[in-house]
Amino acid sequence: MGNISKKIVRLTAAVGLLSATALPTFAATEINVIGFGAGFAWSDLFGASGTEKTQKLLDFEAKYDIVINMEFADEEVARQKVLLDLVNGTGNYDLVMLGSDGAVQTFSAAGYLEPLDDYLSSATDVFDASKVYQPFLEANTVNGKLWGLPYYSFGAGVVYRKDIFDKYGITSFPETTEGLEQALQTIKEGLAADGMDDVYPLTMRGAPGEEPSLDLSGFVYAYAGYPAWFEGGPTTPDEIKEKKAQPIFNGDFKPGFETFVRWSRDYGPPGIATHTWVDMMNLYAQGKAVVLMPSAINAFAGIPGSEVPEVKEHSAFAPSPVGPSGKAVQSFWTFSIGVSAFSENKDAAYKALAFLTSEPVLRDFANSFGWPYTTYPEIMNSPTLTERWPAEMLSQIEASFSEADPHYFPYIPELVEFMDQIGTAASSSIAGTTSVDESLDDLQSWASERMTRAGYYK
Amino acid sequence: MVAVRLQGIRKSYGTVEVLKGIDLDIQDGEFVVFVGPSGCGKSTLLRVIAGLEDASGGDLYFDDQRFTDVPPAKRGVAMVFQSYALYPHMNVADNMTMSLRLAGVDKAKRRERAAEVAEMLQLSPLLDRKPGQLSGGQRQRVAIGRAIVRNPDIFLFDEPLSNLDAALRIETRVGISKLHHTLRNTMIYVTHDQVEAMTMADRIVILDRGVIAQVGTPMELYQAPANIFVAGFIGSPKMNFLPVREEGRGDGKVRFSTETGEAFELAIDLPAGEPIAQLGIRPENLAIGADGQIGGRVSTVEQLGSESLVYVEADKATFVCKITSGATPKIDETVRLVIPEHPLHLFDAGGEALPRHTHSSPR
């Protein structure tokens, strides 16, 4: 009943329907892509509606004799369509959306993706891998192979209200987590003394599911100094199997987790246990939060639409603070695209992919949104961004890319499920349903069972 | 046992006036039938008496006590609905004794009373059945039983037989009449069927478009209808009407002509007044004979065994003759209709009956 059976019905129906509609193509090779966020992603190619084709796209199609069919849908719908297409091996979509926080790891392990390493040299005129910030490629590399090319991507950082910091006598942004916690406490007391009970020192995301896990893993990394999920910090299935490394969620994982929860509870807004990046962004944009971290991108996304002048005028960027281990709090993610293993036109699909992630296309993205994040150093250091942002800030952001460890959490096929469990555990603890220790003990026993069932310790 | 008096009862729904001032006295223990075509206001009048509708004007007295504003449950009336209104989720006993339950009578007593009434109505074996398991006639009796259980001053029946088939209808009709004889309660009964009215009523109240057309015993209404509406409503087959023009009157005689040019003279003794516009003849008084005043052609003949109905097209209308003896004419036969001088009903142009000097005359 319910949702599952509906999806299964859809799934089985899809098998029949899709095979019936897979008509042979003549002349130009058709490449099918499904995406979300019409008017956001590739608005320079498909327009604000997501249904037109701009001259730039038409030029590419003419030059390479490829037609790109872009289908936009809701994020959840798009993700499920991709999944069903891959599970059924239908190859309806030649290019599939990925994310470096699970999809790349899971789909590559399942054999649904085409490794791209051998294709890199085939269209260097469109996409030159050497011109991209290497960590974004690394983030899409699993078991030594590249599975996706990065589009919209970001690294860790902090956006904060310099005016409020100044007001409470904090003249420079703390470089360590310890310092930041003191600063948050000072601000909390200051806000309370000034009767500003609807402004919160910190905004992060604590919704159940994978939402907080990216940032939370960044805290764990900063406190433990390594991806502290399994004994010894292995990040690949082979390493885990070899050492039979058990989960350590109630071990080294704890300090970072505990800090994330404590900060959320003590300094965050009351509803943080259900907040997603949207709430995080809105709160900051509405001037109701002083610090947004560690996924600073969410502040940059919110500032342009803010109606609070102080937010626009006094927001400043700072590098992500360094934890007790000496490593900075991480938040590193790429929205990437891969080639379906079931595509019948992998060469053309790669070319289309190369174009969709190419420097001119990413430059247009940077132009239209102006966010100080991009996958190309060339764009970062061009007037497109340097005219909008202080040079110091751009170099700090650049540094957050180069100093990032894209594999700050393990790259295992079960990643999506782990992210979901971790985020849900955090949400529970933030809401106060369970204590940190209870949450982590639950997580630990779930992880042991899950890893055993998956055959890691045979 | 209660007498009912209605004084100027009016009822309007918005701008539509359904009852236009009803004055009526019902004697204690009388069985009165409200009859009339649908829309005449008979059910509304009954519901006003029951208290289910508030009168827009006028007053209601039970034994000289004003009851106009007394809530329905306190009026001492019990009503049998056309649909029976038996609660489908309760058995027969519970249905019959609902009023006792609401009055706080304990279960054992209720059961006792139900058994008593069921005995009267031959419902004893059915007390534990649900209405859905009963036949139409049985449901009917349960509905009546429910009324009897209450031991009311007045019984009200709202077309209680219209959901029954013909045979059952006659049987139940007799049953209700018997009940009246046994209980001697005041009963008011609404029907659109004049046969029911004729057979059951002590007195009939004929309603027409919100006013009383006539009140009287069945035979009064039959023999001396006050107007053309009552004349046409009571009696089956219906009274025949012949539109006429009075050409002259004198010496106890009146000369008539009809629309088609027939002319004849009848010995009618009546005081001076409005001219006669229509003659009314009951089918059993209309004969066929060579000396008839009006010519016509037989269109249909219905043989009913002991009698025959002969339909004659004459004077642009159809006349019905009820013939009990002698030969019946054949279809298409040309005949003449004999208009009797007695009994003959006379109506003026407004449809009101014209009184004749009373004097005995051979029939």
Added chain:
Amino acid sequence: MLTDWRFWFSVPAVLALGVVVLFPTGFLFWMSVSHWILTEPGVYFYGFQNFATLLNSSAFHSAAWVTVSYLVLSTTIMLGLGFAFALALSRPGSPGYLRALIVMPLVIPPVVAGFTWRFLLNGEIGFLGAYLLPAIGLETNLLASPVGALFSIVIADVWSRTPFMFLIFLAALQSIPRDYYEAIRLDGAKRFQEFWLVTLPMMKGAVSVAILFRIIDALNTFELIYVMTKGGPGRATQTFSLLGWKIAFQGFDFGGAAALGVVMVFATTIVALIVFRRFMRSA
């Protein structure tokens, strides 16, 4: 039977039904006993292992508890409100625009309803959550507290689905013959007795239909919860349908998700039978 030519006319209908109903259901059952998990390639028969894993997981137990609480709470409120509205608006002459107003939420998709309520109840910027509730002394952040979040879901769901109950009850109320009320009024019933002795018993059938619809509807509720709380905080509002989604699309365990589907099929059938027996037979 086969020689009766009329039989053959039913064959296409039976075949179509078989394909549409039986095949997917059969497929669900087959999946539930299969090892089919994306992260471990290879689909094979797995016995009842999926059920064992599912029934032993704390996520299943918490989802069962959440689902039942949500079901009981929302159903009770919905039935009560739907009944009350229907009673108030079933009398002849009650204004039609009020009925239209009550029914309106029904045409608003659950996703939109979820977003709307999420923003209304939001504790930092929501009209209700940040201004109205604190103004009357309720400072708790509904969406972020485990019990509050469940109530929030129930509130939104009640808002969105009560109209359906209202429509069922209104139709049923209006089909109760007026005679019953008049008869019992003549018998001396007070208002509440009319309700208790006539309305309520006559509504049994409608109530059971409403409960059945509601159970199926509630077990299917996904979008609303997903949008409002994503099942959180923690697992506080993670019902079976959210858990199913998580197993299928976060854990990529299609066999496990199908096992949950099968459990839900049985649970629904049992509950439906109980409701059916309790109400329908006597009605």
